[in-house]
Amino acid sequence: MQTLNIVKIGGSIANNEDRLPTFLDNFVAMDHPKILVHGGGSSASDLCKKLGIPIQMKDGRRITDKPALDVAVMVYAGLLNKKIVAKLQGRSTNAIGLSGADLNIIPAKKRNHPTIDFGFVGDITAEDVNTYFIKRLLDEQVVPVFPAITHDTQGQLFNTNADTIASVLAIALSDRYQSTLTYCFEKQGVLRDINDEESWIEEIDHDKYIQLKDEGIIHEGMIPKLDTAFEALQQGVHQVNIKHADNLLNLRGTKLTP
Numbered sequence: 001m002q003t004l005n006i007v008k009i010g011g012s013i014a015n016n017e018d019r020l021p022t023f024l025d026n027f028v029a030m031d032h033p034k035i036l037v038h039g040g041g042s043s044a045s046d047l048c049k050k051l052g053i054p055i056q057m058k059d060g061r062r063i064t065d066k067p068a069l070d071v072a073v074m075v076y077a078g079l080l081n082k083k084i085v086a087k088l089q090g091r092s093t094n095a096i097g098l099s100g101a102d103l104n105i106i107p108a109k110k111r112n113h114p115t116i117d118f119g120f121v122g123d124i125t126a127e128d129v130n131t132y133f134i135k136r137l138l139d140e141q142v143v144p145v146f147p148a149i150t151h152d153t154q155g156q157l158f159n160t161n162a163d164t165i166a167s168v169l170a171i172a173l174s175d176r177y178q179s180t181l182t183y184c185f186e187k188q189g190v191l192r193d194i195n196d197e198e199s200w201i202e203e204i205d206h207d208k209y210i211q212l213k214d215e216g217i218i219h220e221g222m223i224p225k226l227d228t229a230f231e232a233l234q235q236g237v238h239q240v241n242i243k244h245a246d247n248l249l250n251l252r253g254t255k256l257t258p
């Protein structure tokens with residue numbers, strides 16, 4: 001089976017004028033076929049603050065009312081996505097920005113939580129992803145770039161966590177490719193001590209993840225990230241790594257095993 005590289009960058013990279021170019025230089029050097037997924041939570045929060053829109057997060061997910069959704073769409077599917085696509089084009093890489101609504105690639109269902117109304121947050125599954133056009137684009141050596149936006153197929157856009165989008169795409173495309181999923185962010189990997197960049201853990205299996213979570217070593221944003229990462233491994237994704245964006249092309253970082 002052909003290898004497919006699916007790379008996700010967090011907002012701390014997507015929004016950083018110094019780090020993004022270095023990351024993109026490395027990303028364009030990776031073999032085709034490849035997909036880029038990006039977040040941008042920090043940029044959306046910054047714009048919410050400027051506009052006086054309250055920021056509410058719960059379990060690593062943004063409670064997304066109408067004003068917050070507008071900001072999410074503008075920032076993720078608009079400014080950041082188009083900046084990244086232009087920078088890839090500037091590196092002779094033929095990229096296309098696609099929200100989950102484009103070509104109906106990622107249909108979502110409004111998050112249904114027993115006690116919290118998350119607003120316009122969409123939950124997604126690999127079975128619902130329409131891979132036909134992604135495969136056509138990959139066959140043409142086009143690089144799809146996905147922001148954290150999906151839709152309900154009835155005209156409503158949703159905000160969906162970018163780690164989840166990367167994981168679900170990797171699972172959905174595993175029927176045709178040996179999918180490799182890499183989460184890039186601003187730390188050297190999963191750290192034993194959050195204040196020590198040299199304390200990255202080389203390998204974590206699911207049992208060790210539960211133990212590290214119980215010990216409080218893994219917390220906050222790393223929990224939903226690892227949940228989606230292990231879900232991917234359980235559902236046929238070949239390899240999952242978590243690493244610093246600068247280390248995309250080398251082995252430094254945390255490798256996850258089932």
Ligand SMILES: Nc1ncnc2c1ncn2[C@@H]1O[C@H](COP(=O)(O)OP(=O)(O)O)[C@@H](O)[C@H]1O
Pocket residue numbers: 009010011012039041184185186187189190191192194217218219220221222223225
């Ligand atoms: N053990 C850990 N190692 C590294 N980061 C951790 C750990 N536990 C919690 N975190 C937190 O998780 C964050 C990454 O999650 P998140 O902000 O969602 O990532 P992203 O930048 O990809 O959006 C880190 O910035 C850090 O604050």
Ligand SMILES: CC(=O)N[C@@H](CCC(=O)OP(=O)(O)O)C(=O)O
Pocket residue numbers: 009010011012038039040041042044060061062072121122148159160161162163
């Ligand atoms: C529902 C939900 O929480 N969506 C995320 C989407 C952006 C994201 O995932 O950005 P990072 O990768 O930079 O964290 C949010 O609005 O923060």
